[in-house]
Amino acid sequence: MNQQLPRSRTLALEQDGPWLTVWFDDPANGNALGRTRIAELARLTHGLALRPDIRGVLFRGRGGVFCEGALGDVLRAGANRDIDREALVQASRSFGALLRRVATLPQLTVMAVEGPAHAAGCGFAAAGDLVLAADGAEFAFTDTRRGMVPAQIAPIMLARLGHRAARRLLLLGEHVDARAALDIGLADAVFPDSAALDAEIARIRDGLTLCAPGAVAATKRLLLDLPGLLPDEQLDMAADVFADQIESAEGREGLESFFGARSPGWTSPGGGRGTRRGS
Template identity: 35%
Template sequence: MNERKHETLIVEFAHRVATVTLNRPEVRNAFNETMIAELTAVFRDLSARDDVRSVVLGANGKAFCAGADLNWMKKMAGYSEDENRADALRLADMLWSIYHCGKPVIARVNGDAYAGGMGLIAACDIVIAVDTAHFCLSEARLGLIPATIAPYVIRALGERASRRYFTTAEQFDCTTALRLGFVSEAVSEDRLDDAVQQLAAILCSNGPLAVSASKQLVHDIAGRDLDRALLEETAARIARVRASVEGREGIASFLEKRAPSWRN
């Protein structure tokens, strides 16, 4: 296993899976400028790496992420509107780098997630959480709004639920998060690592280009009108994939009853 050192993260590689771990447990993994910059750079790098098939985003300690670091928030309180906008854009770029990572990203949610921590989870593709985790969009309690994370949270949580939890800032449990679709799977603490590893292995067993293209397919098509242009676009996409080297190998391996080359 190879490891790269960062100030706020631990990044590890094993069996074509990259694991990115938030490593500020003493502040419940609250993020600051350094963590935002490191997450942005790491996910941009992972997106471009051919030796990585899937990514796990997890955290050390009892909490997944408490949102913004208090010291960082103190500094922001003295910022001008322009400085706040620039700061918010750096957070937006971080979320964008996770959401648009060319590899599927699994959120390994080991505990509570508040405010911006929910944005991190929402930017991931699949969410496996301990069944004791709690979630909260707490910004309104402080006279703020969850604007930067909103594009991701609304997609993951749904419009109706977002209207409630954005405005009430209520805490909700993992059962509710699962029912609303924010969490993909809820497991006991002792099963969390096994569930994440099993899912990562499944992702790595599929065609790597097909997995990336499938993720992009959802991004591009979700919410669009079902019209002739969309039908033609999807037909063109499957035609390109069928004619690709990976597509031909996948079909050939199925017909020949052997493992495809990308599993070697």
């Protein structure tokens, strides 16, 4: 039996079979990531790691706003000198840990950016596997212009954009529109309106049903871990992941279906993640 996803006051969750849409549900406040929403997202990502039946997660903002930053409550307390250093460190670390959890979820993650994605909102978007932007989306790296440091989004931006683009955006606090975001690799695709964006999300969702969920999760882990390894270590890790997957129930199902000229079980409505060795 699958674990129930946690209830939330700041997020709206819509599950449709193996696909979950997570809405930031406070457009009046820019769908910003305050401490409460960060904590609720952390609980959600922990729950998602235990839900192999959910194969794709879409993050989106209500009201045509993706996310206008994070920790505004902490920054206001800092401006009033009403928060100590330890609390500042813990708040920053909690947000960084959330970004890492999002980046390492076993599911495919899609970020649908409409309207502003500012500061930490850019970092959250960049933590996804795919970033889809509608025309009118705006990515703003405002921290240095406000005397702040984009501390926890820096690792995410470096991983997604590389040093050259990340340096320019983060050091100069630049704003880029959807087309410029596509040019630098921050967005994977741009769409003229919400209808076209929705159509692409539906296409991705349909395509995901053809992919084995365990293989998707293993590939994500491999892509995240390989850059930190030496060449021989990369060879060893890749070989182990390859062998583990073939020896898993899912891998056997994939090979049997391929050589048997039939569709694998995970493409059916009840198809799920195979059991891996040691699971």
